[in-house]
Amino acid sequence: MATPNVISRTTSDLDSDYKYGFVTDIDADQAPKGLNEDIVRLISAKKDEPEFMLEWRLKAFRHWQTLDHEGPQWAKVDFPAIDYQDIRYYSSPFTDKPKPESLDEVDPELIEAFGKLGIPIEEQKRMTGVAVDAIFDSSSVATTYKKSLEEAGVIFCSVSEAVRTHPDLIKKYLGSIVPYSDNFYATLNSAVFSDGSFVYVPPGVRCPMELMTYFRINSEDTGQFERTLIIADKGSYVSYLEGCTAPMRKTHQLHAAVVELVALDDAEIKYSTLQNWYPGDKDGNGGVYNFVTKRGKALGKNSKISWTQVETGSAITWKYPSVILQGDNSTGEFYSVALVNNHQQADTGTKMTHIGKNTKSTIVAKGISAGQGESTYRGLVQIMPTAEGATNFTQCDSLLVGDKCGAHTVPYIDVRNPTARMEHEASTSKVSDDQLFYAMQRGISEEEAHYMIINGFCRGIFQELPFEFAMEAQQLLRVSLEGAVG
Amino acid sequence: MLEIRDLHVSVAGTEILRGIDLTVPTGEVHAIMGPNGSGKSTLASTLAGKQEYEVTQGEVLFQGEDLLGLLPDKRALAGLFLAFQYPPELPGVRNRHFIKAALDALLEHRGEEALNARQFDKIYRAATKDIGMDTELTKRSVNEGFSGGEKKRNEMLQMAILDPALAILDETDSGLDIDALRLISEGINRRRSPKNATLLVTHYQRILGYIVPDKVHVLIDGRIVRSGGRELAEELEERGYDWLREPASEIPTA
Numbered sequence: 157m158a159t160p161n162v163i164s165r166t167t168s169d170l171d172s173d174y175k176y177g178f179v180t181d182i183d184a185d186q187a188p189k190g191l192n193e194d195i196v197r198l199i200s201a202k203k204d205e206p207e208f209m210l211e212w213r214l215k216a217f218r219h220w221q222t223l224d225h226e227g228p229q230w231a232k233v234d235f236p237a238i239d240y241q242d243i244r245y246y247s248s249p250f251t252d253k254p255k256p257e258s259l260d261e262v263d264p265e266l267i268e269a270f271g272k273l274g275i276p277i278e279e280q281k282r283m284t285g286v287a288v289d290a291i292f293d294s295s296s297v298a299t300t301y302k303k304s305l306e307e308a309g310v311i312f313c314s315v316s317e318a319v320r321t322h323p324d325l326i327k328k329y330l331g332s333i334v335p336y337s338d339n340f341y342a343t344l345n346s347a348v349f350s351d352g353s354f355v356y357v358p359p360g361v362r363c364p365m366e367l368m369t370y371f372r373i374n375s376e377d378t379g380q381f382e383r384t385l386i387i388a389d390k391g392s393y394v395s396y397l398e399g400c401t402a403p404m405r406k407t408h409q410l411h412a413a414v415v416e417l418v419a420l421d422d423a424e425i426k427y428s429t430l431q432n433w434y435p436g437d438k439d440g441n442g443g444v445y446n447f448v449t450k451r452g453k454a455l456g457k458n459s460k461i462s463w464t465q466v467e468t469g470s471a472i473t474w475k476y477p478s479v480i481l482q483g484d485n486s487t488g489e490f491y492s493v494a495l496v497n498n499h500q501q502a503d504t505g506t507k508m509t510h511i512g513k514n515t516k517s518t519i520v521a522k523g524i525s526a527g528q529g530e531s532t533y534r535g536l537v538q539i540m541p542t543a544e545g546a547t548n549f550t551q552c553d554s555l556l557v558g559d560k561c562g563a564h565t566v567p568y569i570d571v572r573n574p575t576a577r578m579e580h581e582a583s584t585s586k587v588s589d590d591q592l593f594y595a596m597q598r599g600i601s602e603e604e605a606h607y608m609i610i611n612g613f614c615r616g617i618f619q620e621l622p623f624e625f626a627m628e629a630q631q632l633l634r635v636s637l638e639g640a641v642g
Numbered sequence: 643m644l645e646i647r648d649l650h651v652s653v654a655g656t657e658i659l660r661g662i663d664l665t666v667p668t669g670e671v672h673a674i675m676g677p678n679g680s681g682k683s684t685l686a687s688t689l690a691g692k693q694e695y696e697v698t699q700g701e702v703l704f705q706g707e708d709l710l711g712l713l714p715d716k717r718a719l720a721g722l723f724l725a726f727q728y729p730p731e732l733p734g735v736r737n738r739h740f741i742k743a744a745l746d747a748l749l750e751h752r753g754e755e756a757l758n759a760r761q762f763d764k765i766y767r768a769a770t771k772d773i774g775m776d777t778e779l780t781k782r783s784v785n786e787g788f789s790g791g792e793k794k795r796n797e798m799l800q801m802a803i804l805d806p807a808l809a810i811l812d813e814t815d816s817g818l819d820i821d822a823l824r825l826i827s828e829g830i831n832r833r834r835s836p837k838n839a840t841l842l843v844t845h846y847q848r849i850l851g852y853i854v855p856d857k858v859h860v861l862i863d864g865r866i867v868r869s870g871g872r873e874l875a876e877e878l879e880e881r882g883y884d885w886l887r888e889p890a891s892e893i894p895t896a
Contacts, residue, residue, distance in 0.1 A: 589693065590730045597690050597726075598744035598800065599718035599751065608743065612734025612783065 187246035193217060196347050199246050203316040203351075206323055216336035216346030227340045227447070231503040232532045232564060233472045235408075235445065243379045243410055245348045308364050310394075311356040315383050318354035325356055329387055333416035333453045333480070341412040341474075342449040345381045349414065352382035357392040357423075366622055368397040379410040386416070388423035390456065395426040397625055400433050400469070408471060409434075413448045421456030421483065426464070428621050429477075432632055433469035438527075438639065440499030443471025450477035451507075454486035454515075462489035463506070464620040466629040468636040471500060476534065478507035481515035481543070488517040491620045495633060496529025496561070497640050505535035505566075510543035510576070519550040522614055524633075525561035526640035532564040539576040547577040554584040555613050557606070557640055606641035607634055643668040643808055643839040644689075649700035651681075651688050657698070658684045660864035666808070666857075669836040673850060674843045675875065676861035677883045682843045683727055685861070686812040690724040691717050705807065718744075719751040721807030725797035725814050732784035738766060740784045741800055748804060769802045772832070774825045790817040798829045809833070810841045815849035827852030847879040860886055 187198055196217045200210040226237060305312050311322065319326050336346035353369045371382060388394050400411075411433060417425050427450075436443025446469070452461035463477035479488030490506035508517035523531040537548045554563035565582055587609050595605035611618075611630055618626040644666040651659035658681045666672050676682050688695040689702065691714035702709040704722060712720065732740065746756045757765070770780050775795050785793050794814055801809050811830070815823055830840060830853055842855065850858075850872065858874040859866045860883070867886050868874065 588730065591732055593690075593692055593714060594726065594730050595732070595740070595744075596714040597718050597724050598740070598804070599715055599747040600743055601715050601747070602713075604743070604747075605715075608735055608740070609732060612732055615734035 185247070186244055189244050190241040191217075191243070191245055191348065195245050199348055199350065202246060203319065205316070205319050208323070208327060209319050212331065212336065213347050213349075216343050217348075219337055220340070220343040220347055223340050223343065225340075228474075231474050231534070232530065232566075233474060233501045233503050235472055235501075238408075238410060238445070240344075245379060245381070246350060304364065308361055309358040310361060310363050310367075311354065312367050313354055315349070315352040315354045315385060318385070322354070322356070325387060326354075326385070329416065329418055330383075330385055331416075333418060333451050334414050334449050339449060341447040342414050345383060345412050345414045345449070348379075349381045349383035352384040352413070352415075353386075353396075354384070355386040355394060355396060357388045357394045359390040359392060359420075361389075361392045363392070363394040366395045366397055368399070371398065371400040379412065381411075382413045384413070384415040386418070386425055386427070388417075388419045388425045388459075390420045391422045392420075393424045393426075395428070395622065397428045397430075397622065399430045399628075407442060408436075409444045411444050411446050411448070411470075413450075415448070415450040415477075417450075417452030417461055419452065419454050419456060419459035419461050419483075419486075422458045423456060424460040424462070425452060426462045427452070427477070428625055429463075429465040429467070430625060430629055430632060431465065431467045431469050431473070432636075434471075435469050435498065435500050435636070436471040438498045440471070443500070444469065446470035446473045446475060448473075448475040450475065451480065452478070452488070453480045453482060454488055454512075455482050456486070457483040457512070458485045459483050460487040460489075462487075462491070462620070464489075464491040464617065465493070465504075466614075466617070466621070466632065467492070467494040467502060467504060468632045470502075473500075473502040473504050475504045476506055478509070479517065480509045480511065481517060481546075482511045483515075484512040485514045485516075486512055487515070490517075490519045490521070491617045492521045493524070493614045493617045493629070493633075494522070494531055494533075495524040495636050496526065496531045497636055498527040498529065500527075500529045502530070503532040503534055505533045507536045508538065508548060510537075510539045510546040510548070512543060514545040515543055516546070517548045519548070519552075520616060521550075521552045522617055523552070523554045523563050523565075524557065524610060524613065525554065525563045526557035526637055528560045530562040530564070532566060534566045534568075536568040536570065537578065539571045539573050539578075541572045543573050543576065545575050546573065547579075549579045550581070552580075552582045553613070555610065556584065556586045557610070557637070603641055607637065610637065610641075643670075643705060644841070645703040647701050647703075649685075649688070649702060650698045651684055652696045652698050653684065653694055658695075658864055659688070661700070662861075662864075662866060664859060664866060666839050666841055668807075668839055670856040671830075671834060671840040671842065671853060672857045672859060673853075673855040673875065674841065674859050674861050674866075675845070675847070675878060678845065680861045681864040682845075682861055683812055684864075686724060686727075686810050686841075686843050689717075689810055690714060690722065715747075718806075719748060723801055723804055723806035723809045725794075725801055725809065725811040727812040727814075727816070729785050729793045729797055731786045731788075733786055735784050737780050737782060737784050737796065741766065741803055744800065745803060765803060769799050772802060773799050773829055774822075775799055791819065791822045794818060794826060795822065798826050802829060802833065805833070806838070808839050808841065810843065812843045813845060814842075815844055815846060823849060824852060847875045850875045862887055 187195055196213050200213055334342050336343055357363050419425050433444035433446055454461050461479045467473050481488050488508050494502045494504050496502050506519055521533045523533055525531045533552045539546045552565045556563055563584055591609055592605050618629055621629055646662050646664040649659055649662040674682055697710055742762050749756050770777055773795050854872055858870055860868045
């Protein structure tokens with residue numbers, strides 16, 4: 157084990173505005189850089205996976221090899237080509253066993269690292285009522301609250317554990333919403349996914365607490381490819397939160413996750429994200445490439461899937477949490493705040509595919525552009541011929557801070573059933589001098605006035621977040637805007 | 643309280659105020675009257691520090707200190723309050739939260755302890771009641787969806803809570819029905835004290851039926867052309883402003 161007191165701030169050549177930029181020095185079990193079948197087999201073996209999982213990974217890998225490695229080109233983001241052979245695809249902080257049996261076996265430095273992130277992983281912090289699955293690089297560190305969840309019949313564990321313990325559910329649902337051939341990054345993820353969370357809520361159960369996963373990339377040159385699967389069985393409810401941070405690195409780090417949600421009859425899944433990966437420095441050096449595929453299927457009648465995201469981090473965000481509204485009377489929601497500052501780029505939005513009758517979707521997307529940031533909302537609302545009586549409401553608002561940033565809105569609407577009702581509202585505004593003057597005339601500083609107005613712009617979205625997350629989101633917004641206002 | 647000496651102000655290169663001299667002593671209420679376009683609002687906004695109003699000449703002392711060198715928030719913290727003629731909307735910013743933030747900033751500036759939510763709530767409720775403001779309205783975003791009268795009341799609410807040394811009311815009476823005018827006038831009279839001062843900027847004499855000013859000043863074409871007591875306002879009501887205008891030949895071209 158490494159020496160004590162090793163949680164250190166990163167070096168001075170990077171600006172220290174990023175609060176979560178520490179590196180934890182622990183022995184890691186790492187695969188060599190590069191990607192080939194052996195690496196895929198290694199990952200599968202490290203995780204002690206059954207044969208079917210390895211076969212699926214290999215299928216994905218072989219498919220990935222046939223793809224153009226430039227990745228999708230349609231998004232309004234600009235970055236140099238990624239060398240996929242220069243990335244490490246497996247890094248685990250556990251050198252011996254794949255997973256510790258209890259918290260006592262976890263390296264205290266790891267726990268301290270998570271403490272620094274404000275994650276209630278320790279026993280005394282369990283009182284907050286949030287069950288946490290913490291993913292450090294590629295492995296799941298500890299899942300708190302396991303016992304009380306078990307009593308309710310809720311399964312909340314790492315996806316690698318679920319592959320071993322609940323192979324039937326994995327076989328049935330993994331890849332059923334986002335198939336391995338879905339898109340370039342999803343295919344890559346399917347081949348090399350390391351860990352992630354698995355949730356199953358049995359019929360009629362209202363999950364007694366919010367479930368939360370905290371992701372952190374620690375090792376340098378390591379990509380993070382987590383995979384999350386949430387299944388809400390008939391009549392159940394679950395609220396799931398996810399937070400992410402990464403240390404400051406001069407090089408870019410790749411994060412290509414896949415999240416799949418399935419809601420059966422009368423079930424509801426509420427999925428909230430605070431994405432705060434390292435955004436790079438103010439000149440655009442370093443930062444995480446956040447290329448994520450998130451999709452939910454409102455499979456059963458009257459089911460509901462709701463995505464809420466606050467995206468403030470990452471050098472580049474490429475992400476479209478979507479809902480397939482298959483069950484009759486099902487509901488899909490997407491609430492988003494995406495903030496870009498300095499040289500950050502975000503191309504984010506959603507896809508609502510209406511298949512069932514009387515399906516309903518709501519999209520509220522707020523983009524904030526500051527510095528030289530470029531923010532794009534990209535969305536597709538699709539009403540299939542079967543979707544009798546479908547309704548959609550879309551609202552896209554952009555707020556510009558300063559005069560070097562950009563905001564773009566690319567909404568697609570595809571209606572194939574004449575009974576559909578569609579509403580689309582869009583606005584672009586600037587924080588006005590009159591608003592600032594008004595707040596300042598009340599004794600509020602220019603900087604505070606900016607935060608206040610920007611926060612107000614996001615209020616409708618923050619209201620969708622669980623209370624503590626909403627507070628954190630406001631804080632994140634403030635930290636992310638430093639230097640852009642006042 | 644306020645001393646304005648030879649104040650010249652331009653907006654986008656056009657001189658609007660052309661040498662204002664005005665003294666408002668502590669404990670007094672002064673009214674500035676004048677026709678549309680005479681520079682009344684320019685004076686009010688300049689005192690509050692609005693950026694596009696460029697002071698080209700003159701000085702302003704507020705409580706004996708130079709005012710013009712301060713940013714708008716510092717002026718506010720020093721005790722200067724402007725009730726806006728057209729208060730802007732702050733979508734998503736709750737009214738209550740906004741006013742608490744303003745009061746917190748003020749208390750911090752004075753080195754006093756911030757109020758907790760309950761203490762503030764008490765003050766806030768009492769003040770909304772005094773001003774006859776619908777409590778439902780105060781839960782909404784600042785000025786969003788407020789009627790003209792509601793916006794004015796909201797300005798008076800903020801004035802009551804922040805209790806400034808000098809309140810400048812820019813056409814606060816315009817567009818109000820009689821009941822609202824009476825309530826707002828009561829609010830202004832309530833704050834009258836030997837320790838503060840009020841500058842009422844108005845187009846109409848109407849509000850002066852409720853508030854008796856110590857002095858009335860007439861502003862025409864960027865200059866104070868006459869000052870007097872309450873009776874001057876009555877005279878204006880009867881005769882209009884034209885008799886006070888300078889002959890055209892005497893107006894220097896800008």
